[in-house]
Amino acid sequence: MRARLAIRAGRGYVFIDKAPCSTGRLRRGAEWEGRGVQRDGPVFIGSEIYRGSSYGHWHPLRVPRVSTVMDLTRALGWLGPANYLASPRAKPGALSVWHAPDYVAALERVEATQLGTEEDRERFGLGTHSNPIYPEVYRRPATAAGGSLLAGELLVDGGVVYHPAGGTHHGLPGRANGFCYLNDPVLGILSLRRMGVRRIVYVDIDAHHPDGVELAFDGDPEILMISVHEERRWPFTGHLGDRAGGAAVNLPVPKGLNDSEMALVREALILPLVARFAPEAIVLQCGADAVEEDPLSRLTLSNNAHWEIVAALRPLAPRYLVLGGGGYNPWSVGRLWTGVWAVLNGIEIPDRLEPEGEAVLRALRWEGNSRGKAPPDHWFTTLRDAPRPGPVRDELKERLAVLLRREGLG
Numbered sequence: 001m002r003a004r005l006a007i008r009a010g011r012g013y014v015f016i017d018k019a020p021c022s023t024g025r026l027r028r029g030a031e032w033e034g035r036g037v038q039r040d041g042p043v044f045i046g047s048e049i050y051r052g053s054s055y056g057h058w059h060p061l062r063v064p065r066v067s068t069v070m071d072l073t074r075a076l077g078w079l080g081p082a083n084y085l086a087s088p089r090a091k092p093g094a095l096s097v098w099h100a101p102d103y104v105a106a107l108e109r110v111e112a113t114q115l116g117t118e119e120d121r122e123r124f125g126l127g128t129h130s131n132p133i134y135p136e137v138y139r140r141p142a143t144a145a146g147g148s149l150l151a152g153e154l155l156v157d158g159g160v161v162y163h164p165a166g167g168t169h170h171g172l173p174g175r176a177n178g179f180c181y182l183n184d185p186v187l188g189i190l191s192l193r194r195m196g197v198r199r200i201v202y203v204d205i206d207a208h209h210p211d212g213v214e215l216a217f218d219g220d221p222e223i224l225m226i227s228v229h230e231e232r233r234w235p236f237t238g239h240l241g242d243r244a245g246g247a248a249v250n251l252p253v254p255k256g257l258n259d260s261e262m263a264l265v266r267e268a269l270i271l272p273l274v275a276r277f278a279p280e281a282i283v284l285q286c287g288a289d290a291v292e293e294d295p296l297s298r299l300t301l302s303n304n305a306h307w308e309i310v311a312a313l314r315p316l317a318p319r320y321l322v323l324g325g326g327g328y329n330p331w332s333v334g335r336l337w338t339g340v341w342a343v344l345n346g347i348e349i350p351d352r353l354e355p356e357g358e359a360v361l362r363a364l365r366w367e368g369n370s371r372g373k374a375p376p377d378h379w380f381t382t383l384r385d386a387p388r389p390g391p392v393r394d395e396l397k398e399r400l401a402v403l404l405r406r407e408g409l410g
């Protein structure tokens, strides 16, 4: 049974389909009671809908991701009921703050019929290789969207929300794009806006450029979008000179990006830009596909690079929403995103996992990829990668210098 729930927002109500909520913190038809949650520390938004859900046996998103993070954080004793919220599912009306109603209706329909027409493919991008029709093709993205909408409401008085199922940054208003059907980062930012939060920084460290988010906030003077992404990689947007009407700073980086280079990007570019903007909220898209073991990028970071950015952004705004994103190696995603939760909670990451945690990682499978045949032992026994330092290349320094000069920081 799902309850229909109205969450009171700043200037209206967000109507959502709510899955049964184990914490009891949501009351049917009542306003959000989340203020006490914030005092308890960061909130983890998850859902059982991600468990066992697959885009298809050949698709990169056939692997478990969010369910691994839920299982591993619980197995390690880092996540209890007081800090966990089951994600509500966004209603079509809530999605329509950015998405086209006819597209949302098509998404609902293709889930019900499991069939897409020629028009669905041509007009809505549904039923393509990258955005196939699969059993939860509406409910899963609508749940991730509901999580980000809820996060915006939870953060009204400040705090930290972690929503690893979020981060679908390629979604377009009326079209599926790049494995994304809806755009929950956009909806999360709009939810913050509804709560009266105006100045927002969006930082994206996924290997791919957030074309959907950049489209949404092009020219918005109260948004700063910073993206670090691999050059000459799909969706081929986000060039060094692309500014989205002054709202974006884009840094395309060469293949082989190492931890030393990312540390320079963090210290010289990301942190000074965010600090100067003085945001009321930060949204971090923490995609896990820029690490060395990921099959869809040629960047070679260790997960330390991500965790250091997660930690460094925390003091720069009173509200902090951390989303997931890409990440197609089930071990590197599970380890990286579990470590994000540890960082947000100030939990020291152990050198070797307890047996309960190791068991979660040993149970993972990665069919159809050679790296899944004989995974190295540290994918089972640790969270932290060995650091991957390296030379800071001149081409990166030159691009940074261009941006810093342009932004008046050089």
Ligand SMILES: [Zn+2]
Residues within 6 Å of the ligand: 206, 207, 208, 287, 289, 325, 326, 327
């Ligand atoms: Zn990506």
